[in-house]
Amino acid sequence: MGGEQKDYDIPEKELEDYPDVFADIINALVYQGDAVVKPANLRPATVETRYMDLDGKLRRQTEDLAKYEITDGRASVLFLLANQTAPDDRMILRKCGYTGGYYRSQYNRQSEEVCPVVELVLYWGEKRWSGKRSIRSFFQRKNLSEGLWKYIDNEKLHVFEMRHLPKETVQKFTGDMRIVLEFLSDNPDEECFNRRIEHPWALRELLVVLLGDNRYRELEKGFRKDKEAEESQGTEKGACTMRDWLGEAWDKGIEQGKVEGKAEGIVQGLAKGIEAMVSLCREFGMTFEETAAKLKEKFDLADAEVERDMKLYW
Numbered sequence: 485m486g487g488e489q490k491d492y493d494i495p496e497k498e499l500e501d502y503p504d505v506f507a508d509i510i511n512a513l514v515y516q517g518d519a520v521v522k523p524a525n526l527r528p529a530t531v532e533t534r535y536m537d538l539d540g541k542l543r544r545q546t547e548d549l550a551k552y553e554i555t556d557g558r559a560s561v562l563f564l565l566a567n568q569t570a571p572d573d574r575m576i577l578r579k580c581g582y583t584g585g586y587y588r589s590q591y592n593r594q595s596e597e598v599c600p601v602v603e604l605v606l607y608w609g610e611k612r613w614s615g616k617r618s619i620r621s622f623f624q625r626k627n628l629s630e631g632l633w634k635y636i637d638n639e640k641l642h643v644f645e646m647r648h649l650p651k652e653t654v655q656k657f658t659g660d661m662r663i664v665l666e667f668l669s670d671n672p673d674e675e676c677f678n679r680r681i682e683h684p685w686a687l688r689e690l691l692v693v694l695l696g697d698n699r700y701r702e703l704e705k706g707f708r709k710d711k712e713a714e715e716s717q718g719t720e721k722g723a724c725t726m727r728d729w730l731g732e733a734w735d736k737g738i739e740q741g742k743v744e745g746k747a748e749g750i751v752q753g754l755a756k757g758i759e760a761m762v763s764l765c766r767e768f769g770m771t772f773e774e775t776a777a778k779l780k781e782k783f784d785l786a787d788a789e790v791e792r793d794m795k796l797y798w
Contacts (some may be wrong), residue, residue: 495693496567496608497548499660499686506551508659510563513604513644517656521563526551529562550586552599562586564603568643571607571614576622576641579603583639605643608694612648617641660687663726667691667769677726677769684724758783762797772798 499505503523510521529550549565564582568575586601607613616622619639628636647668654665660683666676681687758779765775772794780790 495686495690496606499664499683499690500549500565500567500606502660502683502686503551504659504682505661506549506563506565508657508661509565509604509606512653512656512658512661514602521553525554527554527559528552558597559599561599562601564601566603566605568605568607569609571609571611573615573622575605576616576619576639579605579641580619580639603642605641607643607645608647609645610647613643613645615641615643617643663687664690664694668694679725681724681726758793759797762794766798 500509503526506526507519507521507523511517511519515521529552548567551563552559553561553563564586566579566582572578583601583603590598617640620633620636623636646665649665651669654662654669657665660681663676663679663681664687666673761779761782762775765778770778775798776790776794779785779793780787785793
């Protein structure tokens with residue numbers, strides 16, 4: 485979260501920074517799927533504010549992403565997104581610092597155009613969030629008098645556990661983030677395989693990090709090389725679907741099988757390629773029949789060979 489987080493959250497920020505993805509996140513989580521925030525109405529805001537530490541020194545603090553929503557030519561709200569990969573019991577204190585810093589900057593400008601600040605924490609960890617979600621719950625460990633509690637503002641931390649969102653919440657997303665969330669679930673919808681990916685490279689890099697599988701990392705290396713080659717030629721691959729991506733994965737798996745075949749024998753090499761593709765298809769939620777059809781097409785197998793390999797590797 486913010487400037488204290490490792491580079492792990494770079495892929496999250498890269499995808500979320502696109503206006504259509506940012507707006508989709510706000511609409512799904514804040515407005516229950518209503519398309520209230522329009523991508524065209526978002527403007528980037530500074531991610532850095534300053535605060536005074538206990539020694540009287542001025543320190544910097546940076547939020548992951550910050551965008552103004554513009555209404556009738558004026559900033560109506562400032563949305564902040566913070567990515568987190570591990571529970572942090574003291575994060576509520578940092579949240580107060582972030583939002584307080586932005587309110588302080590509005591005060592310092594002495595401008596009539598002030599707006600509310602709304603921060604959402606996108607938690608990507610596998611373990612359930614265990615940190616405190618409000619100032620009052622954080623200080624419940626203290627032996628405070630009853631009379632003091634009514635003077636303690638109950639600032640809240642709005643945490644969304646992205647790997648554990650209810651299905652109905654996931655379905656409120658309409659863009660690339662919907663695909664990410666579907667593939668983090670145990671049972672992705674068939675629809676997501678045909679859903680148009682607007683930002684293929686950013687989405688792929690995020691999936692590689694979140695899924696944490698070496699096979700995806702190997703695929704990502706190939707995708708990165710392809711991207712670098714395209715950029716050097718002044719071209720960039722446009723939007724595609726997840727099925728297009730899987731098609732590339734199958735092709736790369738075949739080539740890997742052929743390469744391994746030179747060293748270990750063609751039969752062993754192709755067998756490894758087939759095993760890898762079956763495993764990959766299962767993780768992507770493909771059905772038995774779809775996987776069998778792709779094996780037959782990509783590896784030019786006879787029906788008996790497909791049946792044999794599916795029994796062996798499915």
